[in-house]
Each structure stands twice: as structure tokens, then as C-alpha cells.
Amino acid sequence: MTIECYVRGAAAFEGDARTLRPAILPPMLRRRTSPLSRAVAEVLGRLADATGADLGRLPIVHATSHGEIAVTVALLAAVLDPDGDVSPTRFHNSVHNTACGYVSIACGNRAGHTTLAAGPDTAAMALVEAAARLATGDGDVLVVCADEPVPPPLPPRGPAAVTAAAFHLAAARPGARLVLEGPAAPDPRDARAGTPAEAAAALTHAITSRRPGPVVLSSLGPFDGDGGHVYRAALSFDPTDPP
Template identity: 40%
Template sequence: MEFNFGIRAWSAWSPGLNKPDDWLAWSARARLPHGDDAPALPEIAAMMRRRLSTLGRMALQASWWCQGDRPAMPTVFASRYGDVDRSLQLLADLERDGSVSPTGFTMSVHNAISGLYSIVREDRSNAVCVAAGQATAAAGVTEAAGLLADGAGEVMLVCYDEPLPDDYVCFRDEPQARWAWAWRLAPARAGHPRWSLASRPVPAEVRGAPAELPAGLEVLRFFLAEEARLTQHAGTVEWEWRRHG
């Protein structure tokens, strides 16, 4: 299975990395972002902004910058864990009080962030949310490629995550950081760089050297550094990202 696509625009946000030049410099000597800052997100009214967690603010800031004033388009929001802090708090509330806040539950589901984005943009386009472990970014591109194949002119992919809470420390299997990035994907065009994503089964789970970045953030580094190839493993599947031209 292989997909080909172009990337018309990109944006990203992480503590200490707020501008394109910051990210381009970072890609040459990538490090794990640190910090608890949240983007100001002035594009959204304060009443809506207050409903968002730090994760939601990062995802929507990257989304807004990437889409800009472009017309409505399908979106794919890809996050391995989503707003897991909210879900954990709901479980604590349920244990303590025997009930949960309806608003809290609404904002904890995996498509809450994408739903709020569609509301503030007044956009009724197709929206998909995916989670696929360390292959979440690849799953997002796969969904976007399907939408492009169905005739969409452009599809925005938004990838984002944050560290798992300490209660879930046993599930941490990659470096932890707060980050969000967005690509505006379109069919590949002659005379312009194009990217491909291919997958193939491998006989057994591959365990290489310890990763320095989360898998999703490594994909952004590969893109910004204009590298020719990136190979990632998720379980018994190998994903190969390639730049052509």
C-alpha cells in the first residue's frame, strides 16, 4: 500500500517553538520540546477558548495557522491519546461523587477538539479523528489520502499529543512532550516536491534504539529537514515516508 501526496502548507506549535523559523532551526538539531506554555489563540472568542485544554489550544492554533483564510475543507485530527487528562479527571469525579460533568464529558471525547474547530470555523466539511498508537500520523495521512482520492481538493491533517499523566506512566513507550502540527495535503503536482507513504508487514515487532522524539513529531522533523526517507515501525508494520524532488 502506498500513497502519494503534496503538502501545500504547514504550521506547528510547541512550548518554545512558536514560529516557522524556530521549527526550521529545530529540525536541523532536533530536541525534545519542554514546557507547559499554551498558545494565546487570539483567533477564537474567549468563551470558546476557555473550553479548551492546553492540548486543544495547541491543536487549534496549528490548525488555524495552516488553514488561514482558505475555504472550508475536510479535516483529519490525529492524536494517540487525545485529551486523556480530562478523561482521567472524569474517572476521579465518578469515583468521588458518583457522577460526571456533562460539559466535561463532552470535551473529553476524542473528536471534541475537531468538533470545536468546526464550530468556530462554521465548517460542515467531513471531519475524521484517528488514534493508532505510534502509527497515528501514518493513519492520519492514510485517511487524508482516502479523502483526496474521493475528490477533495485539499485536506488538512492535524497531529497533536501531550505527555501521559503520571497515573498512566506504565503506558509511556516513547518520549513525552507537548506538540501540535498541521499539514494542508493535496494531490501531488508535476514540478513540485511530493511525498509518499508506504506500509508493509514485518515478521515480528522491531525494537531499535530508543527514540529521541515521539513518532508523530519525528514525522514533522523528517518533513522540515527535507530528508529523503524515514522508516518507522509500529508493532508488526513498517511505515516508509519518502520525499521525491
């Protein structure tokens, strides 16, 4: 498969998301959100500042490998205790599409969102889905990839700190040209990120520093021992485009 799109802009966050106060989330909604959801709102807000993307109108392709796993583990402690007090808010905050649900409410966005999960290919599939929307639809598309550390007692997975990356994609120039390719056989020389959110963040850095070249979108994964495959992106810049 080969499909291409153009990147109007990108933004990333990596770190302690507990104290984030995303400009797009009113305090009443912010208080109900997890650090992961706040990081999603934060990078979408920064992206909109950078490109003028209309968060109230553009469809959002959201991708997260483990989803709201910290909320889920906390919820399970209550759920598995016969006398446990199960919080309805925590329950509806445990779904994979929690973050874009809150963003759609905060921004009055009725355009529709989707949330994808594809393990090591999570970032790749988000970009492929967005490119497919651009090819079949009639407007720009936002992509946001985010994950948080999987908490104990589950095995350690995900990034070491909350990581989120957002992209404003369009069907035509201006913007960096992104050609998505895969699935292909892995190459030992591939520089693969540890998690899909980190792969997305690496793509963000390549875009904002206008560094052309190949980017491996698939991160290392639990099924690599069985052969596996990778998705890659070729990134190029037109010198006549504004930075």
C-alpha cells in the first residue's frame, strides 16, 4: 500500500501531564479528564494555534494503543470488589475514545471522530486512515496519537511518560509531503521507536525541524519474534513552501 498526504503542521507533548491545563478544555471538563486525555487536548490546542486548524469542525482520527489504561486499572479495583464503589464517571472515562469525546464536547465538534488501536502500527494506521479520509472526503483531517505508561500490576508497556503527537493533514500543498508505505519486511537498520506514540512524536520533530527522509512509523512490538512487518513514511519538503 502507498498513500500520500500533506502535513500543514504538527505538535507534540512528552512529560508529566497531570498539571497540564489545556486551553481548549473548560475547567469543568478538565477536572474530569485523565492526564492522557489532557495531553490529547493540549497537543490539539497547540496544533490549532500553529496551523489555524478549526477544532470545532475538522474530523479527528485519534489513536492510542493502550487507551485509558490507568483509569481502567483503577476502575477494575472497584469493579472486582463486591462492595466496591464503581464511579460512573470513571466508567465512561475508561473507553478508548474518551479523549476525543471530551475534545468534541469542549469544541462543539460534530464532525465525527474515530479512535484506532493497532499495537506497534497504531501511529501508522492513524495516518493511513486519515489519508484515506482525505482521499475520499472533502476537507482537512486532524490526527492525534497518544499513550501513557501502563500501570502496575500490569506488565510495563507504553511510553515512560505520557506522550502525545498531533498532525494537521490535507489532501494537497502547502505542507510537508508524507508518503505512507507498508506493510514491508523489517530492515535491521530501521530506527524503530519503543512505542507508537513515540514514533508519532519522532515524526512531529522531523516535520517541525524540516528534516526530510524516511521515518519508520511502526514501533517495536510484542509479536516481532514472529517475523512482523513495518510501515514507513517518506517525508519531503518543497523549498517554496513557507516554514
